[in-house]
Every structure is written in structure tokens, then in C-alpha cells.
Amino acid sequence: MTEKLQIAKAFVNYFLSAKYxxxxxxxxxxxxxxxxxxxxKNYYIFDExxxxxxxxxxxxxxxxxxxxGAGSRVDKSKIRKISSITKNTVNDAKTxxxxxxxxxxxxxxxxxxxxxxxxxxxxxLAKAAKNSSVYTLExxxxxxSLARENFKQLNSKNITAIEGNIDTELKTLLEKLxxxxxxxxxxxxRKKPTIDYFKACxxxxxxxxxxxxxxxxxxxxxxxxxQEIVLHPQVTLSIDFFELGIIFFRNDLPKKQLILxx
Ligand SMILES: C[S@@+](CC[C@H](N)C(=O)[O-])C[C@H]1O[C@@H](n2cnc3c(N)ncnc32)[C@H](O)[C@@H]1O
Numbered sequence: 001m002t003e004k005l006q007i008a009k010a011f012v013n014y015f016l017s018a019k020y021x022x023x024x025x026x027x028x029x030x031x032x033x034x035x036x037x038x039x040x041k042n043y044y045i046f047d048e049x050x051x052x053x054x055x056x057x058x059x060x061x062x063x064x065x066x067x068x069g070a071g072s073r074v075d076k077s078k079i080r081k082i083s084s085i086t087k088n089t090v091n092d093a094k095t096x097x098x099x100x101x102x103x104x105x106x107x108x109x110x111x112x113x114x115x116x117x118x119x120x121x122x123x124x125l126a127k128a129a130k131n132s133s134v135y136t137l138e139x140x141x142x143x144x145s146l147a148r149e150n151f152k153q154l155n156s157k158n159i160t161a162i163e164g165n166i167d168t169e170l171k172t173l174l175e176k177l178x179x180x181x182x183x184x185x186x187x188x189x190r191k192k193p194t195i196d197y198f199k200a201c202x203x204x205x206x207x208x209x210x211x212x213x214x215x216x217x218x219x220x221x222x223x224x225x226x227q228e229i230v231l232h233p234q235v236t237l238s239i240d241f242f243e244l245g246i247i248f249f250r251n252d253l254p255k256k257q258l259i260l261x262x
Contacts, residue, residue, distance in 0.1 A: 069188030103128035108181030115187030119147030191221035
């Protein structure tokens, strides 16, 4: 069976098994799911970030892209339109707004994002908790320079953008942080780097830390990485939303792998 078919099969499995959490199951999860993850609550900043996305989607200027990860499935060229990067690489509003509500709910102090791209999700993460410090890492200088302009335009002061290969820069960053409360893994969509980055972040994870992995079914490698991560002894609850996965470390949560609707 081809990789495409296996991923399609994984989606059918997800579709048939994904549920809504019941209140009596895990109270913390029920609150988190209904009030945060699946909530439709709107915040004024959503319009500002989405207006910025609209500007980027209409910008057909070309830039040279340096991709240190698995690359884009749709646009493989080294010279790409800003509009194409926005359309094909940046997460949709639904994911960004879920990240915003999650950060707003958890109020993490130290947030790390792997893979900045144009900074749309960085803005969702940073605007949700102005007292938090958001560190975002990106390997493509031209893309990061546009992201920095976007941070300036939306007057975001709590973002530190780090240029370089995450394979080396993540370690340097983590040495400077006392702990990490939330990590959004959205860079190199390959198995080994995903697991390596996860393991690098683990020693700084606390009981209440939350790690989010984007594109857990982007490829068979990503599916395997996710399956290995959820089985790690430090991980308690994990939620598979197909588009992304969330893991928790809290001892008061059961060691369980849930598949929920997103
Ligand atoms: C899917 S995009 C990130 C999207 C972004 N989080 C959003 O939705 O707004 C992945 C980004 O990770 C970067 N990347 C991939 N592998 C990398 C690596 N090893 N080091 C640094 N950046 C990397 C790519 O250049 C790309 O911009």
C-alpha cells in the first residue's frame, strides 16, 4: 500500500473512532476540551492576525527559501511566493485560534515554537499571554525576516525569534531556560528530528507542561514518531486530533491515549 493510501486509511480510522469527551471521564479534560479546544470563543486579536494573513495571501512577491526540514508537500521550489508559503505552510486559523485559547487558559511562562515560518502561529501564541516569553526557531533567514516584520506590525514584544537549524539551536536555547511550559513542534516533519526535539525538551517539562505536535499524520514517519512519543513513560494523557496531537505529563491524569474530534 502506498504512503498516501496508508495515511488515508489512518484518517478513516480516526474518523470512525474520534469521540467527544464525557464530563464524568476526566473532569480536567472535559473543561479543557469544551471551554478551550472546541470553544468557538472569539477574541479581538483574531481579526488582526487574520487580516495580516489576508495581506500575506495577497502578496505574490517571491523569496528564496531555505528548508532544513522535510519541506512542503505542495510547493517544492526554492523560490516561492509569499502567498504560496502562507497558503501551503502556515496552519489554518482553526489551529492558531486553538493555540491562542490554550495559552490563554494555561498561562505558560515559557513557550517554545519550533518552525516559525511567517509567524502567524507565533502571534497567536504570544498574544494569548502577554507576560509569557515566546521563543520561536526558524532556519530560513528570508522567511524569518518577514516573520519579524509581522511581529513588529502587530506590536508583539514577548517574542524572541532565533534563526538557525533547530538541530543545534534548540539545545543552546534550552540551556538558558529554567523550564518549558508549552512547546509547539511544527518544524522538521521527519521521525528522528521530531523524537530528538521531543527528548531534548523533556528534561525541562514540568507536571503542568503541555507539548503540541502538529501534522502527526503528515507522513508515515510522523505517525510513527507520534506513536513512540505517546508511549514515553513521562507522558500521561495524550490526545490525537489527527491534524495535531497534545501530550500531558500531569500525574493526576490517567495514562491514556484518546482520539477526539477537532
Ligand atoms: C510548517 S512550517 C511552520 C508553520 C508555523 N508554525 C505556522 O503555522 O505559522 C515549518 C517551518 O519549519 C522550518 N524548519 C524545518 N526544519 C527546520 C530545522 N531543522 N531548523 C529550523 N527550521 C526548520 C521551515 O523552514 C518552515 O518554515
